[in-house]
Amino acid sequence: MEQQLEDLYRFPNIINTLQVIGCHFGLKPPGWHYPRHHHHLFELLYCVEGEVAHEINRDRVTMQAGDWLLIKSGVRHQSSNTTQADYGFFNVHFDLDDPEIRSLLSQAPYRLIRHKEAEQSKLRFYVGELEGVMQRNHTDAEPSSLRFEDKLLLQSYTLLIIHVVLQLFREHGSSRGQGTAAEKDPSLFTADIAHMIEEKLALGLCEEATVAGIAKEMNLSRSQCSKLFSKVYGLSPRQYVSQQKLKLAKELLVTTHLPMTDIAEKLGFHSASHFSRQFRRWTGQSPSEFKPRHHSTN
Template identity: 35%
Template sequence: MADLRVHAAEHGFNAPSICGTFAFCGRQVELFEVNLVVDGVQQMTVNGVVYHQHPGDLLLLKPGDVHAAHSETSPMTYYCLHFDLDDPLLRELLYRNRSVFYRYDNSLTTRLRPRLEKLIAITSSNNRKSVSQRMMALSVVFELFAEIIQCMEVEQSAGIRRGGTLLVSREIADALEGYVEMGSLSNSTEQAKDVIRQISMRLGYSPSSCNRAFHQVYGLSPRQYLSTLKLKKAKILLMESKLSVEDISARLGYADIAHFSRQFKRWTGESPREFRSRFQ
């Protein structure tokens, strides 16, 4: 069975956004993103290619994509879902997909639209923050992933490769996740290098080959992946534990709380205490 760890809830289930005239310049996508225009027209530029989204048109973005957008009509309504996946098979399948834009009548769009409409209904309800509604939203998200993966498998008409690249990347990911779960964190850069050295020696690959294999599957360097794991762990501890921010900082390997707070705000745009207050 696939090791499917989904991080959608921590990024938030939001209601559709209704905008007047708006624009934002190039930003790098940090998570996978499904972007659906509900009403009006949006111009989205992804990695230098311009797309015009009309109602029902969908964009599927990957971490690392650079995008910019502005509304071509006012008002304009769109729905955006951010998510992340730890399973290397699914990540590789999504990264191998070269399509970004899907018209309203595309097979992927027609299969995803009912699920997205369910999410819109859930996230637009008055009690959308309740536990039951969040569980319903998660259930729909899993249905959404199943549809995306099925369509990708058909489009790519090839099985997911399970050879050396996947083995190396999974071993690296497991080792990095072990650091985070055990709380044995200090210097992310050195820890990532140490993991690469150990695995390359054991499997007979060069460190550079291990780095390339990992990036091919995860779309990130091992150091960047370790940082994302630390952020996810920080969010979980802030949401679910009674540990103080100072204790969480120490558990994640930061020398002092100020360093942790600065890094967390750089990642999320808000301080650890501001983030925690939203879940209390």
């Protein structure tokens, strides 16, 4: 008698987006200086050789070979090689649209992982693999000329590096390598309020829940509402809504056969054309280009 097999494990649907910008290895001579600036993405730095001094807000952070540094999006900083040796580094700017991961990444203006802690992980191995991918494709061509297999490897190793970095943060807490003026983790009150705002935004995603309306409901000013949310999640409520709408749009396009008018209505857009224009702004593709094409076979 045949026994009917049942699913033993089932994973949730995952349609999150990783954005990788400016991923590269570099070498800077003595006296090199990069002026004060900030990014709209998270910045992750690995000191391969030499030494570099960063000024982050009012803190001075010195990285030596083997150290890692995560800088939160929007934090102003500058960098200098004040030694007599070259400074070699790996650098990547990235963003993820998963609220929980963003919340973990945004808990402080910067986080420093010293060589001793990093060496107990696979970080150096993953960087070596990633460097191998880049060396195979090292030409004068643009990075967009990477083979699709190597693009997948680039994203995979970047995600693995982020995964290990978050693990190390969790294991070693916020007491090491933070700098004297670095902000502490958001208070429980701040986190609770931010989570309540996030819940109301998620529930009202398709009804265009406004920050002003939520702020009024919670007896907060609009600016307080936005500030508390941004402190915990690392992005504004409006950016959060856009990311969640994009995530839901991708899921509906991939997993359903709903017409564009129905998808637009579910997402709170006035029309299918309005949804199509916004989706193209988000992804560079129209919804019909993004949607998988199913070919029938005889």
